[in-house]
Amino acid sequence: MGKTAKLLDFVDFGDICRGCKVNCCRRFYAVLLDEEEKEFDGVASTLKTPLGRVKTLGDPNGKVCPFLSGEGFCKVYKDRPFDCRLWPIMVHYDFETDEYVIVLDLECPAAAEGRIPEDLIKRMIGTVKKAKLDKNWVKKYTLTPWPKKLVELERIKSPKDNNSM
Numbered sequence: 669m670g671k672t673a674k675l676l677d678f679v680d681f682g683d684i685c686r687g688c689k690v691n692c693c694r695r696f697y698a699v700l701l702d703e704e705e706k707e708f709d710g711v712a713s714t715l716k717t718p719l720g721r722v723k724t725l726g727d728p729n730g731k732v733c734p735f736l737s738g739e740g741f742c743k744v745y746k747d748r749p750f751d752c753r754l755w756p757i758m759v760h761y762d763f764e765t766d767e768y769v770i771v772l773d774l775e776c777p778a779a780a781e782g783r784i785p786e787d788l789i790k791r792m793i794g795t796v797k798k799a800k801l802d803k804n805w806v807k808k809y810t811l812t813p814w815p816k817k818l819v820e821l822e823r824i825k826s827p828k829d830n831n832s833m
């Protein structure tokens with residue numbers, strides 16, 4: 669597991685997701701951080717963005733993550749990547765203001781219905797703020813195709829260079 673994903677080790681949506689009919693892992697895809705690419709070499713797909721490629725588990729054209737079991741469970745749950753741990757929270761880049769925007773994706777029924785505890789959301793946001801996310805990665809992540817049911821939670825200053833937040 670990458671060191672950035674490990675920061676979100678406390679996130680466990682088991683109870684929140686129980687009984688959910690959507691199965692986000694079947695509908696969507698996960699974007700790997702640069703530091704996670706080696707770990708998933710050989711199983712990840714390549715997705716082009718206007719700023720360069722990213723590696724993904726599953727893809728926006730309907731390819732399902734190779735770690736999703738037939739019963740709809742994650743076969744690598746304890747070692748799942750950063751994006752899988754963070755969603756339905758996401759970090760996007762505002763190309764006009766040069767800020768990072770932390771958003772909540774209402775495609776997740778639990779997020780839309782307000783079933784994610786507020787203190788968990790706060791802790792996840794706090795962790796994201798401490799994570800040293802690469803600015804180029806956040807820009808590319810923002811440009812990957814995704815449904816647009818996003819609500820803004822918080823804005824933070826982006827780093828000056830490309831290496832820290």
Ligand code: SF4
Binds near residue numbers: 698742743749
């Ligand atoms: S790695 Fe696990 S949590 Fe992430 S998309 Fe695949 S099945 Fe879902």
